[in-house]
Amino acid sequence: MIEIKGVYKEFKGKSNNVEALKNINMHIEQGDIFGIIGLSGAGKSTLVRCINRLEEPTKGEVFIKGKNIMALNSAELREMRKKIGMIFQHFNLLNSRTVAENIAYPMEIAKVPKEDREKRIDELLKLVELEEKRESYPSQLSGGQKQRVGIARALANHPDVLLCDEATSALDPKTTQSILKLLKKINETLGLTIVIITHEMEVIKQICTKVAVMEAGEVVESGPVPKVFAHPTHPITKSFVQNISHDIPVELLNRIDHNRQLFRLSFEGIKTSQPILSRMIKKYGVEANILLGGIDHLQQTFIGSLIIELIGEEGEIKKAVAFLQESDVECEVISQ
Amino acid sequence: MIFQNPTQAFWLLLAETGNTLYMVFAATLISTIIGMPLGVILVITDKGGIKEKLQLNRILGTVVNIGRSFPFAILIVALIPFTRLIIGTSLGTTATIVPLSIAAAPFVARVIESSLKEVDKGIVEAAVAMGSSTWEIITKVLIPEAMASIILGITLTVVNLIGYSAMAGTVGGGGLGSVAIQYGYYRYDVSLIIATVILLIILVQIIQWIGNNIAKAVNKK
Numbered sequence: 001m002i003e004i005k006g007v008y009k010e011f012k013g014k015s016n017n018v019e020a021l022k023n024i025n026m027h028i029e030q031g032d033i034f035g036i037i038g039l040s041g042a043g044k045s046t047l048v049r050c051i052n053r054l055e056e057p058t059k060g061e062v063f064i065k066g067k068n069i070m071a072l073n074s075a076e077l078r079e080m081r082k083k084i085g086m087i088f089q090h091f092n093l094l095n096s097r098t099v100a101e102n103i104a105y106p107m108e109i110a111k112v113p114k115e116d117r118e119k120r121i122d123e124l125l126k127l128v129e130l131e132e133k134r135e136s137y138p139s140q141l142s143g144g145q146k147q148r149v150g151i152a153r154a155l156a157n158h159p160d161v162l163l164c165d166e167a168t169s170a171l172d173p174k175t176t177q178s179i180l181k182l183l184k185k186i187n188e189t190l191g192l193t194i195v196i197i198t199h200e201m202e203v204i205k206q207i208c209t210k211v212a213v214m215e216a217g218e219v220v221e222s223g224p225v226p227k228v229f230a231h232p233t234h235p236i237t238k239s240f241v242q243n244i245s246h247d248i249p250v251e252l253l254n255r256i257d258h259n260r261q262l263f264r265l266s267f268e269g270i271k272t273s274q275p276i277l278s279r280m281i282k283k284y285g286v287e288a289n290i291l292l293g294g295i296d297h298l299q300q301t302f303i304g305s306l307i308i309e310l311i312g313e314e315g316e317i318k319k320a321v322a323f324l325q326e327s328d329v330e331c332e333v334i335s336q
Numbered sequence: 337m338i339f340q341n342p343t344q345a346f347w348l349l350l351a352e353t354g355n356t357l358y359m360v361f362a363a364t365l366i367s368t369i370i371g372m373p374l375g376v377i378l379v380i381t382d383k384g385g386i387k388e389k390l391q392l393n394r395i396l397g398t399v400v401n402i403g404r405s406f407p408f409a410i411l412i413v414a415l416i417p418f419t420r421l422i423i424g425t426s427l428g429t430t431a432t433i434v435p436l437s438i439a440a441a442p443f444v445a446r447v448i449e450s451s452l453k454e455v456d457k458g459i460v461e462a463a464v465a466m467g468s469s470t471w472e473i474i475t476k477v478l479i480p481e482a483m484a485s486i487i488l489g490i491t492l493t494v495v496n497l498i499g500y501s502a503m504a505g506t507v508g509g510g511g512l513g514s515v516a517i518q519y520g521y522y523r524y525d526v527s528l529i530i531a532t533v534i535l536l537i538i539l540v541q542i543i544q545w546i547g548n549n550i551a552k553a554v555n556k557k
Contacts, residue, residue, distance in 0.1 A: 052465055081467035092462035095557045096480040105476065106466045137556040153466075163465075 001193050002028040002051060002161060007060030009046050020046045022217045033187050033194045035208030037201065037240060043217040044197045048163050051195065052084045053077060065160060082110050085154030089166035091146040093138040099149050100134045106156045124152035128182060144175035151182065161193045168203060180206045201240045205296065213237045226301040230268030252291055258314050262334040265306045265324065276327050284320040286312035345528065349515065353535055355429045356511035360497045363436035368490060370441040374400060375448025376474055386460065387470055403442035408500050411439050412507055429510030436500055440493055447489030451482040484555035491547025495540050502536065512536060
C-alpha cells in the first residue's frame with residue numbers, strides 16, 4: 001500500500017542543517033492501522049508529511065499503491081492528494097464554512113456534482129454521528145466534534161489512506177477514546193489503511209496493529225504492536241512501555257541495598273497466566289514483595305509489567321533472577 | 337452670508353456630500369481591484385507561502401512601499417498628466433477619483449496582506465493536503481477565512497479616502513472639501529466650514545458603523 005524507501009529530509013538552517021529524517025524505510029500494508037510513535041522532534045510529523053509531499057523529501061522514494069509519488073508533477077500530485085485523507089491535531093477546519101460546507105470542500109475541488117455532494121455529506125455525517133450539527137459552524141463545536149468533522153472531510157473523496165497527525169493530542173482522554181473507536185470502526189468497515197502519528201502510547205495500544213518507534217529522525221524499532229512492546233529493545237521504546245505501566249516512587253528507590261533489590265519484570269502472552277513468581281519464592285530463599293504492577297491488554301495479547309522487591313541473601317537473589325530469566329521473564333535491575 | 341437662505345446652503349451641501357460619496361466609493365472600488373491582487377501576491381509569494389517567490393515578493397513589497405510613502409498632495413499634482421490622459425481633465429469630481437484610487441491601492445494591498453496573513457497556516461496546509469490548487473486556496477480558503485478582517489480593512493480605506501477627498505477639494509476636486517475651501521475658507525463663511533466638518537464626522541461614523549456590523553455578521557469564528 002505505502003512503501004517508503006530510503007527517505008531523507010534535511011532542513012536548511014541559518015548556521016547548520018538539521019537532518020529531520022535519516023534513511024527511513026517503511027512498509028505499510030492495506031488495512032493496517034500503522035502507528036508512528038516518538039517524542040516531539042523525533043521527525044514523525046515530517047515523515048507523515050512526506051507521504052503526501054507536504055514536505056519534499058531531500059532523498060528517497062515514496063510509493064502509494066505502487067505509484068512513485070516523487071515522480072508526479074504538480075497537477076498529478078493534486079489528484080493523488082485527493083485520494084489521501086488527512087486529519088490534524090488542531091482540526092484545521094474552515095471557520096467560515098458550516099460543518100456540511102467543510103465536508104463539501106474536498107468534493108468541490110474534486111468537481112463532484114452538487115447532488116452527489118449532498119448525498120455524501122449525509123452519509124458521512126451519519127458515519128461520524130454528527131447529523132444534528134450539519135449547519136453549525138466549527139466555533140460552535142467541541143474539540144471531539146471538530147475532529148469528527150475533520151474525519152468526515154478526510155473521507156469525503158473515498159481515500160485510499162487516512163493520515164492522522166496527532167489527531168487526538170488536543171483532546172481529553174474520554175474524547176480521545178471515542179475518536180479512536182471511530183477510527184477503528186472506519187478501518188474495519190471501510191478497510192481503510194490508517195497511518196497514525198502520536199506521542200501517546202495509549203493511542204498505539206488501543207488501535208494500532210503495527211508500530212514504528214522513532215527517535216532523532218530514525219526508526220529505531222518496528223513491527224506488530226504486541227511484539228514490539230512485549231520485548232522492547234531500544235531505550236526509547238522501553239520508556240514508552242513503562243509509561244503505560246508505572247513510575248517508581250522515590251521512597252522505594254531510597255531503601256535499596258544488597259539484600260533488598262528492586263527489579264522490573266516484563267512478560268507477555270501466556271506467561272501472564274503462570275505462577276512463575278510463587279514458584280521462584282518456593283525454590284529459593286527469597287521473599288518477593290510486589291510493589292507496583294499491572295497487566296495491559298495490547299491488541300490480541302497481554303503484556304505484564306511488575307516492580308518487585310526481592311529480599312534475601314545477595315547470592316539467592318541472583319539465582320532467583322536467573323530462574324526468572326530462564327522462564328522468559330525479562331528482569332531489569334532498578335538502581336537508585 | 338453668501339447664500340440667500342439656509343435652503344440654498346442645504347442643497348449645496350447635500351449635492352457635495354453626494355459627490356464625496358461618489359468619489360470615495362469609486363476610488364475604494366478601483367483601489368480594491370488594484371490592491372487586492374497585490375495583497376494576495378504579497379502573501380502567497382512570501383516565505384512559507386503557497387507559491388513562495390522571494391525575489392518577486394521583495395520587488396513588489398518595495399513598489400508598494402514607494403506608493404505608500406508619496407504624500408497625497410504631491411501625488412495629485414504629479415498625476416495631473418495621467419488624469420488628463422484618461423479622464424480628459426484634471427479638475428472636478430470624476431478626475432479626483434484617479435489620484436484617490438492610486439493613493440489608496442498600495443494601502444489596500446497592505447491591508448489585504450495583513451488580513452490574509454491572519455489565516456491559520458494549518459487551515460491552508462489542510463487545503464493543500466486535500467489537493468487544492470493555488471487559485472482554489474486563494475478563492476475558497478484565504479479570502480473567505482479573512483473576510484471579516486478584509487471588510488474592516490476596506491472600511492478603514494473608505495474612512496481614509498474621505499480625508500483624502502477633502503484634501504483633493506483644495507486643488508480643484510469636488511466634494512465637501514471644495515465647499516469648505518471655496519465658500520468657507522476663501523469667503524470667510526465659518527458656518528459652512530463647521531457644517532462640512534460635522535457632515536464629514538457623521539459620514540465617517542456611519543461608514544465605520546456599517547463596516548463593523550458587516551464584519552461582525554461575516555465573522556463565524
